[in-house]
Amino acid sequence: MSCCNSTPGKSFDLSRRPDVADKRLLNCAAVDVNQVWPLKYEWAWEHYLNGCANNWMPTEVGMQADIDLWKSDRLTEPERRVILRNLGFFSTGESLVGNNIVLAIFRHITNAEARQYLLRQAFEEAVHTHTFHYICESLGLDGRAVFNMYHEVASIAGKDEFVMSLTRDILQPDFSTADNAGIRRFIRNLVGFYIIMEGIFFYSGFVMILSFHRQNRMTGVGQQFQYILRDETIHLNFGIDLINTIRQENPTAWDTDLQEEIGRMVAQAVEYEIRYAQDCLPGGVLGLNAGLFKEYVQFVADRRLERIGLARRYGSHNPFTWMSETMDLAKEKNFFETRVTEYQNAGSLSW
């Protein structure tokens, strides 16, 4: 049936079975969105399976050490500010991403396996929101203040407004992907959420929180972020695959104007992010100061640009060499002391 397809008024030839070659990410006219089989975009299905294998819940992570530290006098005011600002940003940021998937992206993706992953991702965004709720409850924070920071704190509101405007753009009643202009608007939304929101805006927050983790402080929150980061890596890679495939399927939409516009968007995002880091770290804390973030954010932005076929803008390096130890190296965990994140869901086991 075609009832869930986004192409209004479109009816499908039900007399023949679908042909894999007819599947398209946008504007698919030949195969309806309920037919996962046969797979065309096997990468999308693979991202879906990997997401399932990584299933986790925030309640697995013990928070006792964090609670002890938070209630002690061993955190300075600037340190608390960094932590709170990041909780404030992520607590609602994850919801913005989830809403954009469900309200904006999902409707226009006309392929079942890509939608399958989008549903998985939307669920993971919900788990992440749950995580921030859980952290607030564990630490006894004023949840109303944390979850309202995206209205009250200018540096967060700026970033969020930047991406929310992209959601609103797709929700315009006249929006469609039927022509190149529409496809370009859609790509802008994907860039805004995958490349910028999840690919740039999330990353300075990760650094700040993991910087505590590296000093063996707020390790429960740090561990939650490590789980989130593992999910985000897949989100980002899916988003990049999505953008690159749409580019490939719609080569005329990917024109110089769009590429330049994306470059400007990323440059603007970098500015927002640097301002956010300055706001989180007015005086600096050990290992972190706002100056280093400029280089870092530029470094991350360069990475993102290259992955959608655009040239690097900044040529910056990652100034936080310690991230390797905290993030890059495979971990051998002491089972009695930390929770092991390396297990997969048994559903991924074949007999």
Place this chain on the structure above:
Amino acid sequence: MNLNSCMLTVRKRDGREVDFEIGRIANAITAAFCAQLEIPAGRPLPEPTAAEIQALVLRVREQVLHAADENQTVDVESIQDIVENQLMHAAHFNIARRYILYRHQRARMRALRLEAEQGKQPPIRIRQADGSLVPLEVSSLKMDIFSACRGCAGCDPALLLRETLISLYDGMTAAELAAAAVLVARSRIERHPAHDQVAARLLLAGIYDQAFGDAAERHRTVEAIRTGFHAYVRIGQTAGLLDPALLTFDLNALATALMPDRDDTLTYPGLQTLYDRYLLKISGRRIETPQYFWMRVAMGLAIGEGAERNSRAIEFYEALSTFRFISATPTLFNSGTRHPQLSSCYLTTVADDLAGIFKAIGDNAMLSKWAGGLGNDWTRVRATGAAIRGTNGESQGVVPFLKIVSDTAVAVNQGGKRKGAACAYLETWHLDVEDFLDLRKNTGDERRRTHDLHTANWIPDLFMQRVAANGKWTLFSPHEVPDLHDLYGKAFADRYAEYEQMARDGAIRQFRTIEARDLWRKMLSMVFETGHPWMTFKDPSNIRSAQDHAGVVHSSNLCTEILLNTSETETAVCNLGSLNLAAHVTESGVDEPALARTIATAVRMLDNVIDINFYPTPEARDANLRHRPVGLGIMGFQDALFARRIAYDSNEAVDFADKNMEFISYHAILASSRLAQERGAYASYRGSKWDRGLLPLDTLELLESQRAESIDVDRTSTMDWDPVRRHVTTHGMRNSNVMAIAPTATISNIAGVAQSIEPAYRNLFAKSNLSGDFAWINRRLVADLEALGLWDDRMIDDLKHFDGSVQSIDRIPESLRRLYRTAFEIEPRWIIEAAARRQKWIDMGQSLNLYLDKPSGRRLEEMYFLAWRKGLKTTYYLRSQAATQVEKSSVDINAHGIQPRWMKHASASAEVVIDRSAEAPASCGLNNPSCEACQ
């Protein structure tokens, strides 16, 4: 000699050029020496000092000549660097410090002038204890970093200083400043292992500062550290930390035996671990240096040695401080203190009534408080739906109680040093076993989940045989089959069949018959998904037990290496410690005389624990004094293989495991028997397997006959065991059990070697524990690659990209790739085979972790069946890998391809071409081997 006889030009900071005059340098150095020695200017210097200065000046001159460019010009900063380096090189640290200070003050004056001109930000200030702010002493920081880098090729102290400086912020505390340099050094360990030593030395300097206060500088000499030992013991005793009996030792003799240089042999993770949790402190200030710590542990263990206590303390200190043998963590925590709870492990069995259950939970709390790990046998507790006589109600089974056990482990956290930890065991026929399997899942009803409790299956042979035969399996509630849990071998199989018949006849109320294979698959699925419950085997554990005359082994312990009897009146206790094979092996083989000596010392230390130990419950005391079990284990097995250049997955490695364990077993049993000669046999010795003339090797046949299946393990013995047998027959044994291979998660870190019998996890990875994440790099691999000229930035990048595996790095020769295979690249059968050979000689068990790279149900099944068929008593964690990883931040990921390494299916991203040709190269690297810009 005319020192000025060279025509050099010096370029000054403002660009002016003047003639080089060595006399100016001689004057500066002389002034620094005068200041240090408090000799007024103009007075003559003592002859040796003058000669020393003369020599220094000559060396500086030589270096300056060397540093000059083709125009015979050298800039003033370079000259000052050379002077500094020469002072450091000659170990004139204090003089260097003065020189650096002087230089720094001048530099600061210049900088302040510049800042005033340019309106720059104020410099970093350090917040003092009283809240006041003082400017950062860059010179002092520089001194610490340069001093920590002495002799470390592969480290760039100037770079470390720069990186430290950019990580600082205005208003930070002195403690944060100290931590900052350590953090920078440790972040570079992955680039070169020499940074490990730099980080360790920086941390050590901080420990000395704490231990000796402002006098730390003076205390860095060997003599001063020895002198300070008295003060340490007195301070510790006055503060109520140390046992007053330590004052009865000959502190002079012990102080003389201290080897302060050994502080420098600790790796950074090892020292950080000691710092965080082991070194005693008074209100946050460490009063122990590492060598004081080792001596304190040694003295604590020698306290009962009477007139010999001084020489024994020194003997123990020698074993500990050289890392040849390290006692288990609780012993290190508590030996020599007012609370000597030194045991690692406690095993209890839980009675089937409410009072018994809550007594067991209360005991867990008491045992856990003093750093013991717990194994609880829950099989006797009636299952869900069983009648409760008192209230006429129905039982809710074991799960709700296990939830309480889990929460208790969190509540009692061993004084913050270590999380409380317990493992619940359930035998495979218990009617609640399916719920038990789910306890660690991360979905479902949270009231029936125990995230902080470990779980293990206690599996009878009959179950494995039913699975193999595709047979049925019947679950019972223990209160209706009360003797089943105590039976094993053929007696169990017969009785179990009778109960099944009774069930069919309607004589048993609660039971359920299922396909054995269905339950087995669920067991495998859960161990895959959650790492729990572990698989441990009841029958080999009992049939091969030395103490089969004195009770039943109802479970293993927290780490599945201890197998001791438990009952309502006996809580089994085990004291552990591990030999470090790496410290006894060279490329040519094991230093057997040294290893034999270490074993004798180790068994004595372990036996001493029993009499010194503080027992949290009477059941533990009674059991331990009657049977006196100890668990001698090993660590650094992988290091020993690397030293001998044997690949883990090879017949040579299996043979080494076999022969090495035979040697250890031989000398450990002999050592215990000699202690029996000296101190008497343990109380329940009569009737034990030892007494019956059965050594561990002899018990494999018993297992075969009870199981009615052959055990496929090579039975070769290479030593003449008759002397040991005769000694045991004549003198008995001091300890009911002697050997158990513990995981050594923390003490292997202290010793800086691979855990226990584990293969290398990766060649580059992060060890993650309560002290944080520590980068660990395989030093031997780095040394081999350096020798081949292959250790460069690209290699580091590749090693990170491939998650510490060398298998896909083509530049590395095949022979090295073979040697440096890591845990997930080794077929599990090799780990199992080596363990099976070891198990011939071990009277208890091994914490045997298994690794599976590409798990499938079939591979899991084969692996666990192999372990069982080879006669292993227990297995421990199943380690598997996450499906995906976090995006790497320090690797040029795009250069390795846009799609992540784990993706099997190409997307359009695979076709994205990375074109950096339009970018201006930062600098052309024709001479830079890692730059491939134009290759």
